[in-house]
Amino acid sequence: MKRAATLVALLSCAAGPAAAQTMLDQQQRLIDIHALLLDLRALDAPGAFRLGRLSLGVEVIGVPPIDGTTGNKRQITASDETPLFPRPRVALGLPAPRDFRAFVGLSFVPPVEVGDLTVNYIAGEGGFAYVPGALQLGVRAHVFRAITRSPVTDPVIRDTFRATGFGAELSGGYLLPFGRVALTPYGGVGVTRVNGDFRVTSDDVLLTSSDTALALHAGVRLVLDDHWQAVAESDFYPGRLIQPNVRLAYLFDVFQ
Numbered sequence: 001m002k003r004a005a006t007l008v009a010l011l012s013c014a015a016g017p018a019a020a021q022t023m024l025d026q027q028q029r030l031i032d033i034h035a036l037l038l039d040l041r042a043l044d045a046p047g048a049f050r051l052g053r054l055s056l057g058v059e060v061i062g063v064p065p066i067d068g069t070t071g072n073k074r075q076i077t078a079s080d081e082t083p084l085f086p087r088p089r090v091a092l093g094l095p096a097p098r099d100f101r102a103f104v105g106l107s108f109v110p111p112v113e114v115g116d117l118t119v120n121y122i123a124g125e126g127g128f129a130y131v132p133g134a135l136q137l138g139v140r141a142h143v144f145r146a147i148t149r150s151p152v153t154d155p156v157i158r159d160t161f162r163a164t165g166f167g168a169e170l171s172g173g174y175l176l177p178f179g180r181v182a183l184t185p186y187g188g189v190g191v192t193r194v195n196g197d198f199r200v201t202s203d204d205v206l207l208t209s210s211d212t213a214l215a216l217h218a219g220v221r222l223v224l225d226d227h228w229q230a231v232a233e234s235d236f237y238p239g240r241l242i243q244p245n246v247r248l249a250y251l252f253d254v255f256q
Contacts, residue, residue, distance in 0.1 A: 028209035033241055035163040035194035036213060037063060038146045040107060040123040041235050043247045045173035045186040045221045046138025047129030049093030049103040052256075055229065057249025059087045059107075064243055081150075082117070089247070091125075092254070099132045107144075116158060117150040136173040136184070142166065152198075160199045167192035169215060180225050187218035192237070213237045227251050 043059060063083050091105035104126045111120035122145055129138030143166040152159040169190020176183045192215045197208040219233030231247040 027207050028211070029240075031161075031196040031198055031207060031209035032194060032211040032213070034161060034198075035165060035196040035209075035211070036192070036237055036241050037061075037243070038121065038144060038148075038163050039165055039167070039192055039194065039215075040125060040142040040144050041233060041243075041245055042140060042169065042171060042188065042217050043089075043219070043231050043233050043245055044091070045136055045175075045184040045219075045231075046127065046140070046171045046188075047101040047131035047136040047173070048184075048221065049091055050101060051093050051095055052253050053093040053251060054254045055089075055091040055105075055249045055251050057089055057229065057247055059089055060246045060248075061085050061087055062244040062246075064241065085119075087121070089249075096128070099130060101129045101131050101138075103127050111147075117148070118158075119146065119148045121146040134175040136175065136186070137170075138172075139168065139170055140190075141168040152200075154202055157201050159201050161196065162199075163194060163196040165192060165194035167215060169217070171217070173221070182223045182226075184221040184223075185219075186221065188216070190215045190217075211240075213240055223251070 049055065061084065063085070087107055087109055089105060089107040091103050094102040094104060096102040105124065107121070107123040109119050109121035111118050123142060125140060125142040127138055127140035129136055144164065146163045148161045149158045151157060152161075167190055169188045171186055171188025173184045173186030176185075191212060193210070193212045195208075195210045197206055199206050214237065216236040216238070217233055219231055222230045227250060229247070229249040229251055231249075233245050233247075235241075235243045235245065
């Protein structure tokens, strides 16, 4: 149980100065933050994919600084080990009525060990948008499942974290064409539900938590020559997490 208590203290620091004081609150806050780090963000404007448009890309997910200070000691945190991590992602435009667009997407990380870290991750999404012209208004739903194994409570022992989550959001954007370049600033609001459990290998202690969080996002989408895409987005979970993310992708029409 000693290592479990150390983990709880460490995660309470990750939440910042507003962290709750009870042991249970600290434990749940730590699990919630790590589950939200794995959430499938929008990372694109609504109505971005017309029928048959396929996006093949990779995201660079940012891990914000986490203060690991506990008393007069500084513990190692996730941001010390993994300030950035990549995540492949594909999306495809589906049939939709006139002035509307629909899409589905998939993200998958195979359980390949990198250093002392293994991530097994899969997520799916679907969206529907009203696109009468430059204005883009849409709704998106998503779900994810992740299992990670890495040293957390002991540098030579790998602990296991399992997380699931789902959510939905409303978003809006506006297309600004500039010759070969098209810019689309966008933003939205939604809600995410995450469930996580953390197993301490050495003590076989299981810590669990569930959380429903408000999710805000704002970003800009850039497309060059109708094929090369870059997206920069910031995501906000008030009181829990602020996170910058980037997406790079190649776009093409599968029916041509």
